[in-house]
Amino acid sequence: xxxxxxxxxxxxxxxxxxxxxxxxxxxxxxxxxxxxxxxxxxxxxxxxxxxxxxxxxxxxxxxxxxxxxxxxxxxxxxxxxxxxxxxxxxxxxxxxxxxxxxxxxxxxxxxxxxxxxxxxxxxxxxxxxxxxxxxxxxxxxxxxxxxxxxxxxxxxxxxxxxxxxxxxxxxxxxxxxxxxxxxxxxxxxxxxxxxxxxxxxxxxxxxxxxxxxxxxxxxxxxxxxxxxxxxxxxxxxxxxxxxxxxxxxxxxxxxxxxxxxxxxxxxxxxxxxxxxxxxxxxxxxxxxxxxxxxxxxxxxxxxxxxxxxxxxxxxxxxxxxxxxxxxxxxxxxxxxxxxxxxxxxxxxxxxxxxxxxxxxxxxxxxxxxxxxxxxxxxxxxxxxxxxxxxxxxxx
Numbered sequence: 001x002x003x004x005x006x007x008x009x010x011x012x013x014x015x016x017x018x019x020x021x022x023x024x025x026x027x028x029x030x031x032x033x034x035x036x037x038x039x040x041x042x043x044x045x046x047x048x049x050x051x052x053x054x055x056x057x058x059x060x061x062x063x064x065x066x067x068x069x070x071x072x073x074x075x076x077x078x079x080x081x082x083x084x085x086x087x088x089x090x091x092x093x094x095x096x097x098x099x100x101x102x103x104x105x106x107x108x109x110x111x112x113x114x115x116x117x118x119x120x121x122x123x124x125x126x127x128x129x130x131x132x133x134x135x136x137x138x139x140x141x142x143x144x145x146x147x148x149x150x151x152x153x154x155x156x157x158x159x160x161x162x163x164x165x166x167x168x169x170x171x172x173x174x175x176x177x178x179x180x181x182x183x184x185x186x187x188x189x190x191x192x193x194x195x196x197x198x199x200x201x202x203x204x205x206x207x208x209x210x211x212x213x214x215x216x217x218x219x220x221x222x223x224x225x226x227x228x229x230x231x232x233x234x235x236x237x238x239x240x241x242x243x244x245x246x247x248x249x250x251x252x253x254x255x256x257x258x259x260x261x262x263x264x265x266x267x268x269x270x271x272x273x274x275x276x277x278x279x280x281x282x283x284x285x286x287x288x289x290x291x292x293x294x295x296x297x298x299x300x301x302x303x304x305x306x307x308x309x310x311x312x313x314x315x316x317x318x319x320x321x322x323x324x325x326x327x328x329x330x331x332x333x334x335x336x337x338x339x340x341x342x343x344x345x346x347x348x349x350x351x352x353x354x355x356x357x358x359x360x361x362x363x364x365x366x367x368x369x370x371x372x373x374x375x376x377x378x379x380x381x382x383x384x385x386x387x388x389x390x391x392x393x394x395x
Contacts, residue, residue, distance in 0.1 A: 008313070009209045011219055013144050014202060018223030020151035021198035021283045023230055027158070028254050028273050030195050031238045036248030038188035040177045043235040045188035050228030052189060052386070053196040055379030056350045057224045058371045059357045061217035064203045065369035066360070068212035071294025072204040073349050078298070080356025090349055091295045095288045097345045098201070099322055102284035103329030104342075109277020110330075115270045125330045132282045133323025136289065139312050140208050143286050150279035157272035158234050161254045165237020168261035174240045190389050194343050195231060199224050200350070201287040204294070213368035285322050292318035344390050350383035 009017075035042040063076045074091030078084060110124050136143050202220050206212045209219075238253055241260040247253050255266035293315040296306025305318040357376040361367075 007208055007210045007212075008141050009144060009205060009215075011215050011222075013141075013148060014205060014209060014215060014219040015222045015226070016148040016151050017144050017205065017283065018199055018202045018219060019226050019230075020147050020154070020279045021201050021287075022196055022223065022227045023151070023154055023158070023276070027195060027231065027234060028252070028269070028276065030192065031235050032247050032250050032253035034188045034192050034235065035239055035244055035253070037191060038185045039181070039244055040173055040239050041180050041185050042188060042239050043232045044180070045185050046192050046195075046231040046235050047228060048185065048189035049192035049196060050224065050231070052193050052382050053199065053224060055375050056354060056383055057199050057220050059354050059376045059379050060200055060203055061220045062367055062369055062371050063353065063357055063360075064206055064216035064220065065213045066367045068206035068209070068216060069294055069297070070204055070207045070290040071298060072206070072291060073200070073353055074291065074295060075298070076360075077352050077356045080358075080360040081352070082359075086352070088295065088299060090352060091291055093345050093349060094204075095291050095322070097342045097349075098284040098288035098291070099325050099329060101342050102281045102288075102322075102326040103333065105277045105280040105284070106326060106330040109274050109281065112270045112273040112277065116267060116274070122331050126327055128278065129281065129323060129327035129330060132278065133285055133319060133326070136282060136285045136319045136323065137309075137312060137314055137316050140205075140286070140314055143282060147279055147282050147286075150275045150282070153272060153275040154279065155230070157269060157275075158230060158254075161257050161269075162233050162237045164258045164261035165234075165241040168241035168257070170240055171243045171260075173244045190386055192231070193386055196224065196227060197343065197346055198283075199227075200346065201283060204287045204290040207290070207294075217369045281326065285319065285326060288322045289315050289318040292322070344387060347383055347387035347390060351380060351387060354380035354383060 031042065034045050038045040063080075067075045067079055069075045071091055073094055074087045077090050078087030106125055106129055110121055110128065113119065113124065114121065135146055199220055202223065203216065206216055209215050234254070238247055238257050242253070242256045246256060250256055252266075252269070255269050258264070258266040258269060292302060292305040293308075296302040296304065296318075305315060305321075307317065308314060309316040354376040358373070358380070361373055361376070
């Protein structure tokens with residue numbers, strides 16, 4: 001077996017991967033929750049959430065140029081904070097967060113699929129989970145190409161929702177917009193921030209990217225900007241077409257947008273949500289297996305995962321392990337509770353990555369891609385604030 005991944009990914013495919021990870025099934029329910037907090041100003045909350053995510057995304061961009069390794073956050077924290085133990089803990093936390101997230105999305109996607117086709121839930125999760133793991137084993141280009149197709153389907157669905165929102169008669173709330181309540185917009189922005197989690201997955205593809213020092217920062221920032229614009233447009237369509245009370249109370253808010261313009265049951269949105277879920281599961285399997293591969297390079301205890309099958313150019317053992325855990329988690333665990341932990345884990349990692357970059361920039365100012373020192377400082381403060389807000393909300 002080889003020990004090096006193949007550099008086959010370019011800017012376009014990497015950006016599509018990042019957009020696909022962020023624009024997942026969550027947007028199909030999150031718009032209503034944000035509108036319940038911010039009212040007609042929900043689009044402003046999504047734009048503000050994108051700005052909150054931007055400093056940390058920029059910190060990841062600089063680190064991805066400094067250390068283009070598959071271990072991602074673990075490598076950054078080991079380099080910046082000079083702590084081997086903390087790096088291993090963070091690497092395993094990223095693997096756990098990706099696995100938990102994929103298990104939760106696999107269960108949710110199966111639920112959407114069962115609204116369209118009458119299937120047995122557990123066997124469906126096994127078939128979908130193992131099928132996606134097999135794609136991830138088959139090759140990274142094949143995985144990301146399939147993910148790009150899923151992303152196109154997702155974006156087409158959201159494009160239809162945006163069109164329907166502008167085609168529908170304007171709701172009474174849209175015509176009588178109240179003054180901005182900044183506390184509500186800010187609270188909704190923290191909630192909307194979680195829809196942007198996923199840009200960090202891009203860095204774990206670094207060892208398979210051509211010219212990573214140049215490509216990685218551009219792809220991270222492009223994915224964040226595109227996702228912010230998409231979220232803002234979708235939320236504008238939603239608050240324009242649907243009364244806020246109905247929008248905030250619905251578990252399928254985007255279906256209400258379609259029904260306001262076209263009527264019907266909007267069952268096709270359930271089908272699109274399945275594609276969104278499959279995209280999320282595949283992306284997380286690919287990401288988590290690369291983190292295990294990267295940990296194997298630095299830590300002997302994980303060395304068995306630092307091998308690439310020559311025929312496929314993928315870390316087969318790591319991918320099979322992650323895929324199996326995703327299926328087992330979806331079937332056996334209370335993934336609803338575990339999924340709530342995912343955001344806290346990732347926000348804690350964001351805090352550490354920003355802190356690590358502050359120390360690294362003080363030691364070594366030069367880098368292929370650099371951001372000003374105030375960027376990781378702001379990212380640290382914003383991530384810590386969002387983490388405290390998330391913990392407070394869970395208590």
